[in-house]
Amino acid sequence: MITIEQLSKVYHSKGKSVIGVDDVTLNIDQGEIYGIVGYSGAGKSTLLRCMNVLERPTSGIVRIDGIDLMSLSPKELRKARQSIGMIFQGFHLAMSKTVLENVAFALKASGVGRKERRKRAEELLVLVGLDDKANQYPAQLSGGQKQRVSIARALANNPKVLLCDEATSALDPNTTKSILKLLQEINRELGLTIVLITHEMEVVKEICDRCAVMEEGRIVEQGSTYDIFAYPENELTKRFIQTVIDFQIPEEQLVKSQGTIVHMTITGELAGESIVSDLLQHHDIRGNILHGKIDYIQNQALGMFVMELTGDRSEVERAIGTLHDKLEEVEVLQDAGTADQSMARAE
């Protein structure tokens, strides 16, 4: 549905060049929810705004539903943009218009008659759960309600794609959840392709089918949200994941430890199995869980455990071998001898 090839955007200001997006290639499928995550300045907004040519790329290709947006005349581009809705962190509502008028206004530009505009706007307000607020003004609404109005407005022209620019960043966690749920419902009911940019990995975890991580204008990692959480490769991706699933062990705990400390990721059906208890049953070792969590991402279980294994050194090594046989991701964070050395250093 969205094809981006070797897209770059360079800004020129005060005699200096700033790279906003640097050689990005990305394919987003019809009907999926795609997240782009990165810290401030990573280039997320620039990339998103290039997708509807609000920002004209310096080079590269943007195709939506097969149409090369860069090749269109201004008039053709205006028409093409009707199939690309957009919502923003700051809502961008007309404060002097009622909720209903805000939504209906989006249809005026596309030549829909007054009566039809009203009817369609009323339907959209039902869809976003705000039919009882039709005659109120934006100032009378909460942040979550304002975002619902802007979602209704973005859907007015039956777009195929909805671009969300930090749509939940100004909202509290509960309201964020309800807006994400609404986006998911719209995605499922209308088959709408949704692209959202965010600096919160929790948002990606909540609703995205696939995601990309951006840094300095580039995509450093992309894949299914589940795989990105289970097998992150890039250091930045790992940092983002730790904001949601933190399995860091405090330094003092590591120094105190007498055993071998292992981090294991248990994915899919294995997450429901008794991997840990089997390990202790079949090997003459002791295991102490330092961290453990089973999370659900896209309805699939993902287990993360950090264990301290103690016992005869060769038996611990055999136990780690068993883990390697069963699991794709096993990492020894600290060997048994290391703690003694750390303690010696500390003394």
Ligand SMILES: Nc1ncnc2c1ncn2[C@@H]1O[C@H](COP(=O)(O)OP(=O)(O)OP(=O)(O)O)[C@@H](O)[C@H]1O
């Ligand atoms: N209009 C502009 N003129 C000059 N430089 C710009 C412009 N817009 C963005 N940039 C620069 O491009 C880079 C990417 O900015 P962008 O806003 O896309 O990042 P972002 O990841 O969306 O960050 P944030 O979440 O803070 O908006 C930054 O270095 C920024 O300073």
